[in-house]
Amino acid sequence: MTALSKLLATIDADEVVELTRALIRIPSVYRPGDPEGTEARVAAFVEGWLRREGFAVLVQEVAPGRPNVIGWIGEKAPGRKSLLLEGHTDVVTEGDPAEWTWPPFGAELVDGRIYGRGAADMKSGLAAAMVAAAAFIRAGIAPKGKLVVGALVDEEDGMIGVRHLVTTPIGRELDAAIICEPEENEICLEQRGVVWARVRVRGKMAHGAMPEAGVNPISCLGVILREVPALEKRLRKACQRSRHLRPPTVTPTIIQGPPRGVGVPQSNVIPAVAEVTLDVRLTAGIDADGIRAELETVCRQAEGACPGVKVEWEPVNSFRLATRVDKSEALVQAMIRGVRRAAGRAPRFGGVPGSTDGTILRMELGIPIVTCGPGNRLIPHQVNEYVDVTEVVEAARIYALSALSYLEA
Numbered sequence: 001m002t003a004l005s006k007l008l009a010t011i012d013a014d015e016v017v018e019l020t021r022a023l024i025r026i027p028s029v030y031r032p033g034d035p036e037g038t039e040a041r042v043a044a045f046v047e048g049w050l051r052r053e054g055f056a057v058l059v060q061e062v063a064p065g066r067p068n069v070i071g072w073i074g075e076k077a078p079g080r081k082s083l084l085l086e087g088h089t090d091v092v093t094e095g096d097p098a099e100w101t102w103p104p105f106g107a108e109l110v111d112g113r114i115y116g117r118g119a120a121d122m123k124s125g126l127a128a129a130m131v132a133a134a135a136f137i138r139a140g141i142a143p144k145g146k147l148v149v150g151a152l153v154d155e156e157d158g159m160i161g162v163r164h165l166v167t168t169p170i171g172r173e174l175d176a177a178i179i180c181e182p183e184e185n186e187i188c189l190e191q192r193g194v195v196w197a198r199v200r201v202r203g204k205m206a207h208g209a210m211p212e213a214g215v216n217p218i219s220c221l222g223v224i225l226r227e228v229p230a231l232e233k234r235l236r237k238a239c240q241r242s243r244h245l246r247p248p249t250v251t252p253t254i255i256q257g258p259p260r261g262v263g264v265p266q267s268n269v270i271p272a273v274a275e276v277t278l279d280v281r282l283t284a285g286i287d288a289d290g291i292r293a294e295l296e297t298v299c300r301q302a303e304g305a306c307p308g309v310k311v312e313w314e315p316v317n318s319f320r321l322a323t324r325v326d327k328s329e330a331l332v333q334a335m336i337r338g339v340r341r342a343a344g345r346a347p348r349f350g351g352v353p354g355s356t357d358g359t360i361l362r363m364e365l366g367i368p369i370v371t372c373g374p375g376n377r378l379i380p381h382q383v384n385e386y387v388d389v390t391e392v393v394e395a396a397r398i399y400a401l402s403a404l405s406y407l408e409a
């Protein structure tokens, strides 16, 4: 028996399904201030599972009750690489349980689908990664290199889990990563980036009956809003066209004048300050400095058009740039072979509309990342979230054979 068929023979479909269900049944919505509202319980479950399977395990307490769990087999050495199968343990809120047909943490199995919060995003992907890596141990195949499974915290918010990982030795030595997020098992070589920019206009407070006595920052917001289409156009020019992703967009999402905490809105008062938040989505091709320069341009244009105002911007979150890897990358080639052998079909390529933990791995470590995992990409964060069992099992097979191929190459 070849290593390949040994691995496939070791992956048990029922086990992948039951592991997914077990993970869904442990709620892991992060609720600030609630000691029960963390990833701790599901992380402990993953840790116990990995230890029983014979993985070396490292638990990184990123924040109180919020541990990254890292399991691995094999070692990195000269000429031997380290590959990460990446998942996150947090899930977004279930919302109103009454709106669900099945209980959000019940993990009901109905007609070949598992229902529940995290079914697609992404406890199924995590389960598939765990079973894929364990298949090496069970089949008695020592990977040529290091195969790492990472169950990280806080992907849905500030991504503190992956940000921590990249500062630690096991993170810094990574050579590549497969991000197991729901992408219908497509090989996604690109992810859109996101920058939230808060543009703040300072004018001069005055009585609404005597506007000439002040400088109205709200009028200047109007100028900025009119500039948005031009900014979007410039970004589209600066960024590469993508076959799988929408071109860059700039969307105003919050307008406040005066901003909360800075003043009290009153009908007869021109506020001293007003601000607009721009949600900027990007494709690859522009770096952080390029984005900063474009936002500066908007600020200076607004100042030029509105005498007496001061316009500044600040990032609301740390930049998440778009990422893109080449088809010729060893990881991509390994995954193409992995999909062919595991799923018996030609690979399908796609793109990730938002950012993932992979964004941080790519930005901070410069390593190639590919996003590929079970679940319809439109389903996450909705009620009646589900995943197709066949996709989950296929993902486990793809991960195992892609890892085998990548580490052997």
Ligand SMILES: [Zn+2]
Pocket (backbone or CB within 6 Å): 088, 121, 122, 155, 181, 182
């Ligand atoms: Zn996710």
